[in-house]
Amino acid sequence: MSLLITGGTGYIGSHTVVELIKADKDVVIVDNLSNSSTLVLDRIEKITGLRPTFIKADICDEAAMRQVFSDHDIDGVIHFAGLKAVGESTQIPLSYYQNNVAGTLVLLQVMADFNVKNMVFSSSATVYGEHNVSPLLETMPTSATNPYGQTKLMIEHILFDLAKSDPEWSIISLRYFNPIGAHESGLIGENPNGIPNNLLPYVAQVAVGRLAQLQVFGDDYDTVDGTGVRDYIHVVDLALGHLKAVEALAEKPGCTAINLGTGNGTSVLQIVEQFKAISGVDIPYQIVERRPGDIATVFANANLAREALDWQAERGLKEMIADTWKWQSNNPNGFE
Template identity: 45%
Template sequence: MKVLVTGGAGFIGSHTCVELLDAGHDVLVVDDLSAGFADALDRVGVLTGVRPELEVLDITDTAALCGLFARHAIDAVIHFAARKAVGESIEIPLEYFHTNVTGTISLLRAMREAKVRQLVFSSSCSIYGDTNGTLLDEQSPSAPANPYAWTKLTCEQLIAQECAYGEGMRAINLRYFNPIGAHPSGVLGEQPRGVPRNVLPYLAEVATGEREYLQIFGGDYPTDDGTAIRDYVHVVDVAAGHVAALNHLEDADEPQLFNLGTGVGTSVLELHAQYEREVGRELPYRITERRRGDVPRLVADCSRVQDAWGWHTQYDLAQMCADSWRFMQRNPEGYSR
């Protein structure tokens, strides 16, 4: 298929482009490069032998999107393009709703006009909100605790309405947990613009000496070591999950929802300790006050996707940290510097 990947120059999007190309698909990327890097697509070309075509445009620009669909015979869409930082969403909530929700409406309109009726949506485990310590399955109640999570839930609902009232629409929503790591080659990885807003890229910059210490938000959560617990999943596993979803869109007579995670909870201090083992030295950290919008624990029950597609993760936490550190060592100044 010819697959449009919105946000395909970003962290998860670029890794998904690798998996799509390796599976034999043709890939077109739309990205405004506010968070992604055109150079990441060069790296995709290095890994696969094919550099995806890139069109630089704003996902909220419906007219520009419609023009893109008119120029290309697109079969399906994987939709990543969004703002994605929990903390930032609390600071600028309206911008998050504009980019994430308005952008999704714009995409759905362009898809309807072009009669492209297959969509895989990049959703989030943050929709589940605070939990009682149990594994989260797809029937767990929604309880968004921050504007970012609310935008993702709103987009899922928009997609459900388009499936209900837009003829022939098929969609799969993937709620994945906390993607980290890098391509095992060290060629492709995560490069934030500015100060990292997620724990692992920040920790990686502490390891390179760019940052003085890791700031851990909250040491008084109801967990064994007091720090928040997350289900960290390798970005290549997440990328493979999107390709699996693409292959199963024909099964989606109505909108489908699947978790992507490992089912293993790791505290921030446990992640920090594992990264220290990979780097081979101590990495300074400081525990500060909790960050508004964070919850104590988010860990996936992935039995549904395993039963439906046979999808399961290939990489453990040690591999995630090792691959992240390999990318940082090979690219100390990023993609293009």
Template identity: 55%
Template structure:
């Protein structure tokens, strides 16, 4: 009589090899009677798909736009969580030095970096054909609201067409797990706050519409093909930097986002801040936003990638703190963090902006087991630390001098 010994592993299953049949898996929850009757249960049916049995780690994650602000912070948190990170970027608004800094923080360099534009379908196909990619975080794209109003065609071409090319390349390679960096701009001007994921979507600018159309495309793809697993992350307003000061937000030219502009004014790189409108229906008349520390946001991406391996179809999550702060609140907080004055003037409202926008992130807390931990004080302290340690961003003084010649 054959003796069967059961061992319960942390993954609630055990594996062994049958000489005739190859690798097999015995789930701990299977009854002994069923096992004796059938002999075994096929290994493939029960192994958790986020386990990389080929040599450690959780799997290979490709970050598009991985040299940028969000991408680099995601790369750090993914590496620290045990994933192998690959980066794809065209470096139009970023540089390779940011990727080197990720390696300095984690102690592990990113070996695969692809200098590719997501509008180049052939180049994308080559990346997926030649590399094993288990999941994608799609961060690449243009992201300035005001610029999108002035140059809508560029935004539709870069953001929407680029995403379409990416989905095609992924599908052809059999890689069907994606976390998409969407935005709270898809909600437009909400009737009330805080905003939950089931709020009506009513974009007020081309940037927001590109995010909305990409979400809809991914939703349709997931509905048509059950192998696709999609998580759309609607982030609110990322600010701050890694506490080491090695990576942070480094916009090309004049910043479009509030906090890098504020830090450049505080350090003396820019003369004054222009506040776009002080006649909104808010406590101090300036726009109110849900500012979230970029490291909290990055950890939300790790939670989303983990979740990809257990969901069905497409899921949406807000990533925010659930608290709204005005432009002048943030100016005051940066003044306290830096000990510097932040001169400002009031300008006209900016086209496409909404008065108030902040999240209800309860769904992410419940299903992703994630919530923002860091407050405005830490956001400003880390943003200031990055600015002081990198007054010219990732560019060295020698590079800047050379560029002026």
């Protein structure tokens, strides 16, 4: 099976490529490198012994995408490509709708024209909005509080409509919770541009001295210590979820949304304390105001993933943090 991985040099994409190669899948990566580096290909090759096929292209470029499908015998697509920062999406919403929604429409049209109708989509728990109570279940109503979340929700609507219109499509939309960690080798990990939007790379960059202190957004939530509680999942477990989803596509016509999470919640300060204990490094932090749209507690009901994909998260929080620290301490400046 030959799989096209859009956004395959990014954080989750690169870890998924490693697991696909280990499972003897033929991989073609398309990425515009807007938030990643080709240096990750060297690291993937070092881990797996194989260098994946890489094409620098943007999913919004229809001619380029048609060339990819013309040049390669693609059987299915794992679609990661897209902008992903919640805060940034409120400042440049048009870029988010253009890249994420319009780009996906280009990809889907080209897939349809080449009769490639198998897709695993990188969705998000942001589609549950702010009014559902955790544990979050796939049957709950969806909504979004920011342009990034809206793009994920719009794409899901498009995918469900597409699958209803043509029974040959098999689509699994994986709703991630909070991916953290890195490959156990320490060779690949999360390497965001600028100040990280996610907690763990922020903490890790404070630990190696790239940033002075962590900002904790609010300490007055109704949680164990007043800070926000989230469902953190090891990126390798998440990658293995994509492998399971690819293997399930043949048996699951239509479009199915599936949570990928642990079903457990951990607070921001619990993460900070665990990181300090594992790394032996102090993490100075400052409590600041809540961010608009943030809610107290978010964690998954992960039963459907077990039933439909035979998947569950295996790695615990200590392993997630230890792997994050190994990556960041070995690569204080990321891939550069």
